[in-house]
Amino acid sequence: MQIVTRVHRGSSLRVRLPRSAPLPAVVQTYAFWRDPHAYLRWCRRKYGATFTMMPLGKPPFVFMAQASDIKAIVTAPPDVLRPGEGGAVIGPLVGRDSFMLADGDDHLAGRRRILPGLHYERVSAHTQMVREIVQREVTTWPLDTPVALHGRLRALTLRVILHTIFGAGDERLDELHRRLLEMFSVAASLTLHMPALRHAPPWRGIWQRFLAHRDSVHALLAELIVERAHSRTHDHGLLAMLLGPRHVEDGTEAIGDVRDTLMSLILAGHETTGSELAWAVQLLAYHPAVMQRLVRELDRDSDAYADAVICEVLRHRPVFLFTIPRAVAKPCEVGGRTYHPPAHLLGCVHLMQHDAEAYVQPETFRPERFLDEAPRVDAWMPWGGGRRRCPGRHLALLEMRTVLRTLFERLTIEPASARLETARWRTVIVTPGSGCRVVLRKRCHF
Numbered sequence: 001m002q003i004v005t006r007v008h009r010g011s012s013l014r015v016r017l018p019r020s021a022p023l024p025a026v027v028q029t030y031a032f033w034r035d036p037h038a039y040l041r042w043c044r045r046k047y048g049a050t051f052t053m054m055p056l057g058k059p060p061f062v063f064m065a066q067a068s069d070i071k072a073i074v075t076a077p078p079d080v081l082r083p084g085e086g087g088a089v090i091g092p093l094v095g096r097d098s099f100m101l102a103d104g105d106d107h108l109a110g111r112r113r114i115l116p117g118l119h120y121e122r123v124s125a126h127t128q129m130v131r132e133i134v135q136r137e138v139t140t141w142p143l144d145t146p147v148a149l150h151g152r153l154r155a156l157t158l159r160v161i162l163h164t165i166f167g168a169g170d171e172r173l174d175e176l177h178r179r180l181l182e183m184f185s186v187a188a189s190l191t192l193h194m195p196a197l198r199h200a201p202p203w204r205g206i207w208q209r210f211l212a213h214r215d216s217v218h219a220l221l222a223e224l225i226v227e228r229a230h231s232r233t234h235d236h237g238l239l240a241m242l243l244g245p246r247h248v249e250d251g252t253e254a255i256g257d258v259r260d261t262l263m264s265l266i267l268a269g270h271e272t273t274g275s276e277l278a279w280a281v282q283l284l285a286y287h288p289a290v291m292q293r294l295v296r297e298l299d300r301d302s303d304a305y306a307d308a309v310i311c312e313v314l315r316h317r318p319v320f321l322f323t324i325p326r327a328v329a330k331p332c333e334v335g336g337r338t339y340h341p342p343a344h345l346l347g348c349v350h351l352m353q354h355d356a357e358a359y360v361q362p363e364t365f366r367p368e369r370f371l372d373e374a375p376r377v378d379a380w381m382p383w384g385g386g387r388r389r390c391p392g393r394h395l396a397l398l399e400m401r402t403v404l405r406t407l408f409e410r411l412t413i414e415p416a417s418a419r420l421e422t423a424r425w426r427t428v429i430v431t432p433g434s435g436c437r438v439v440l441r442k443r444c445h446f
């Protein structure tokens with residue numbers, strides 16, 4: 001263990017932290033931003049399962065890849081480790097009243113309001129809606145030419161979450177969809193991670209455009225929320241459930257609260273699933289034997305292999321490399337060390353899911369490993385855990401199954417370049433770096 005002296009928010013702190021690369025913060029930040037998978041692998045090789053990163057302008061980040069440490073992090077009481085504070089990067093997207101940024105009782109109250117709408121039975125009732133959206137979108141994808149599918153997959157998952165929230169049959173959802181895509185174009189920029197850049201060219205322009213798009217999204221959302229609040233008897237979407245008996249008028253605090261909850265669901269519900277699907281498409285394009293077996297099994301109407309493929313995609317390329325950073329609020333012990341504020345603790349799911357002690361050939365994409373054995377809870381955590389465990393996983397799985405089935409009913413995929421794409425950051429998740437470029441071909445049915 002090394003002693004690290006850090007100056008943070010004007011105060012000099014002497015804290016004991018696990019080892020960190022002896023590189024300036026700017027170099028560490030750049031390396032992690034440039035190729036997060038490679039940097040994490042390198043740190044693990046050099047420093048073991050627990051190491052520290054010094055991100056520029058932020059408190060120390062302690063990465064932990066041991067399953068027992070990750071469990072300790074995600075189950076720690078909220079007055080000891082605060083995920084709300086650690087998730088501040090997404091604040092401008094979801095809004096300050098989002099339950100995702102809250103801790104303790106406020107977080108739980110917000111979470112409880114959305115959970116009934118995302119239960120397995122409730123989500124299963126959306127199967128036909130998801131199928132129709134997927135079929136409509138997939139038929140518009142160009143064939144026989146390289147196409148970057150990530151944007152198209154995000155557009156698809158955004159439609160699904162909007163229909164889940166608002167129900168079907170409102171033409172303004174197309175306009176909301178367009179405005180949201182414009183607003184979320186900021187997600188790939190550094191301005192979310194480094195607020196100081198928002199005042200400097202060329203980022204100032206990106207930030208100003210984002211604020212304008214966000215205003216226009218909020219205006220339309222307010223209109224839809226107020227209208228639904230007055231006519232909720234005809235409505236079967238998640239919003240009706242969320243509104244409950246509340247009286248909501250434009251310009252009131254209640255509308256800000258509902259709007260920020262919706263923005264949280266929209267962000268968490270479409271960026272993640274769209275990006276996980278992009279990794280699935282990439283991995284299948286570069287593993288033709290897996291793709292051929294998947295097609296054969298789907299033709300036989302068997303979902304077992306598709307489910308194994310999805311588990312393996314979530315293991316090998318989880319979009320969240322780590323659980324939401326938990327800010328240390330009170331001294332706490334994890335894995336035999338005591339941590340103090342302002343350190344942040346991160347459960348490094350990506351490294352845990354590539355541990356050679358838990359998986360044979362962890363760097364190989366091999367869905368067969370999940371055919372006879374379900375994923376182990378102590379070695380597979382793509383949905384996170386504890387009080388923050390992903391509440392949208394049933395919807396995400398429904399979407400992933402439906403996209404794979406619809407895609408391979410009519411198409412096959414070929415890679416558009418020599419190697420699997422490296423990861424690129426979008427907000428707090430990682431996506432294929434060139435936008436998931438593949439070539440789609442019409443399937444020959446014999």
Ligand code: HEM
Pocket residue numbers: 074099100111118161264265268269270272273276319320322323324382383384385386387388389390391392393395396
């Ligand atoms: C493949 C797709 C998805 C993946 C891999 C994923 C993964 C995750 C992870 C890792 C977390 C954080 C857990 C933690 O830090 O402990 C999370 C939180 C969350 N997810 Fe998902 N998610 C996906 C899809 C969805 C969908 C479709 C929805 C919504 C409808 C959704 C809604 C949420 C929400 C609201 C939270 C915050 C929960 C809280 O703060 O209590 N997610 N997700």
